[in-house]
Amino acid sequence: MENKPKEVARRPETAEEKMRYGKSEAILRAAAKVFARSGYFNAKVSEVAKTAGVADGTVYLYFKNKDDLLTSIFNWAMEEFIASARKEMAEAADPREKLRRFAQLHFKLFERERDIAIVFQIELRHSTKFMEQFSTTYLAEYLEILRDIIEEGQLTGIFRKQLNSKVVAKFLFGVMDEMATNWVLSHKNHSLTAMVEPVLDIFFNGVMESNA
Amino acid sequence: MENKPKEVARRPETAEEKMRYGKSEAILRAAAKVFARSGYFNAKVSEVAKTAGVADGTVYLYFKNKDDLLTSIFNWAMEEFIASARKEMAEAADPREKLRRFAQLHFKLFERERDIAIVFQIELRHSTKFMEQFSTTYLAEYLEILRDIIEEGQLTGIFRKQLNSKVVAKFLFGVMDEMATNWVLSHKNHSLTAMVEPVLDIFFNGVMESNA
Numbered sequence: 001m002e003n004k005p006k007e008v009a010r011r012p013e014t015a016e017e018k019m020r021y022g023k024s025e026a027i028l029r030a031a032a033k034v035f036a037r038s039g040y041f042n043a044k045v046s047e048v049a050k051t052a053g054v055a056d057g058t059v060y061l062y063f064k065n066k067d068d069l070l071t072s073i074f075n076w077a078m079e080e081f082i083a084s085a086r087k088e089m090a091e092a093a094d095p096r097e098k099l100r101r102f103a104q105l106h107f108k109l110f111e112r113e114r115d116i117a118i119v120f121q122i123e124l125r126h127s128t129k130f131m132e133q134f135s136t137t138y139l140a141e142y143l144e145i146l147r148d149i150i151e152e153g154q155l156t157g158i159f160r161k162q163l164n165s166k167v168v169a170k171f172l173f174g175v176m177d178e179m180a181t182n183w184v185l186s187h188k189n190h191s192l193t194a195m196v197e198p199v200l201d202i203f204f205n206g207v208m209e210s211n212a
Numbered sequence: 213m214e215n216k217p218k219e220v221a222r223r224p225e226t227a228e229e230k231m232r233y234g235k236s237e238a239i240l241r242a243a244a245k246v247f248a249r250s251g252y253f254n255a256k257v258s259e260v261a262k263t264a265g266v267a268d269g270t271v272y273l274y275f276k277n278k279d280d281l282l283t284s285i286f287n288w289a290m291e292e293f294i295a296s297a298r299k300e301m302a303e304a305a306d307p308r309e310k311l312r313r314f315a316q317l318h319f320k321l322f323e324r325e326r327d328i329a330i331v332f333q334i335e336l337r338h339s340t341k342f343m344e345q346f347s348t349t350y351l352a353e354y355l356e357i358l359r360d361i362i363e364e365g366q367l368t369g370i371f372r373k374q375l376n377s378k379v380v381a382k383f384l385f386g387v388m389d390e391m392a393t394n395w396v397l398s399h400k401n402h403s404l405t406a407m408v409e410p411v412l413d414i415f416f417n418g419v420m421e422s423n424a
Contacts, residue, residue: 126334128330163410174389175386185343205418206417
């Protein structure tokens with residue numbers, strides 16, 4: 001069971017694992033490209049194989065079906081993001097600085113990987129089933145990181161104590177999510193990262209103690 | 213061309229029109245119910261007809277196909293919402309009160325019409341094509357109403373003048389949209405309308421002049 005979606009982003013160790021890991025990542029990148037271009041429903045696994053430069057059968061060695069490819073893109077990208085976020089968070093002291101880095105990391109990733117961004121903002125949301133899966137696994141972890149930072153800010157007296165940290169985390173995610181969807185749908189190619197400061201300006205004013 | 217989607221929500225006048233109007237609305241409600249229950253992709257037009265209590269052929273008298281049903285649900289619900297919102301806005305003077313009424317109207321509609329809420333938060337977002345259609349028509353009008361209220365508040369000195377009203381409108385929509393999706397996916401049946409005050413508390417603090 002080496003190829004379960006949850007393990008895709010695990011660091012490879014042996015030479016054989018490295019090869020396998022490289023190939024499964026290449027297939028996931030190809031799948032993201034194909035899903036972003038053709039839409040999940042129109043996409044064919046054979047198109048993914050062709051884009052990845054492998055035989056159709058090779059895709060099925062790693063992934064059960066098209067559904068599994070979509071879930072695996074989500075798990076892989078979220079694991080990578082959460083690992084980077086946790087590392088960055090450990091390097092910042094101020095809760096505001098942590099939120100700034102978190103938002104920048106999220107938006108920079110999307111700018112660097114537009115196919116992944118399209119899959120995240122559109123293709124992953126096509127059904128209640130996926131949305132539920134999405135919101136009860138890594139998205140819950142994403143919100144938990146935000147919540148921890150907000151509670152830290154409440155403890156140190158920067159953010160208003162009476163606010164419900166769970167609501168505040170969803171609030172910030174909602175704004176960032178809308179900015180990301182807007183950027184994906186816009187053909188003007190404006191910078192998504194440039195939205196971090198205007199968003200945080202309103203957000204920080206919204207949640208800060210008036211004397212902080 | 214009496215049955216173009218854009219005209220679905222037009223008030224019927226003659227007796228014949230009233231009957232036709234009632235029937236097309238009944239079909240749209242049935243479609244929303246079927247899409248919410250089975251998901252757009254699995255839903256069958258024959259299931260919509262059965263739920264509406266009409267023959268399959270009758271659905272096709274009013275709507276071209278399943279795609280047209282989905283687009284028509286969106287157009288019909290948005291027209292109703294925007295008409296109500298414009299009316300409510302005219303009755304409030306303070307921009308904060310306008311935003312409060314707007315948010316309450318949006319969330320109350322979803323609580324009253326859960327099938328419509330599921331279609332809006334999930335089924336309508338399944339493809340770039342729909343998302344683009346969604347964001348360039350009525351959603352643009354929705355954001356414009358928010359933007360007008362924000363600019364009014366900037367003019368009267370309540371909201372910070374240096375904020376980009378377009379960004380502020382998207383900001384507020386993003387938060388409300390996330391709360392709505394969360395509510396749709398949650399099986400706990402908490403009140404969505406109860407989220408209006410916590411959301412606006414943070415939002416108003418975020419956008420208000422410190423001396424307002």
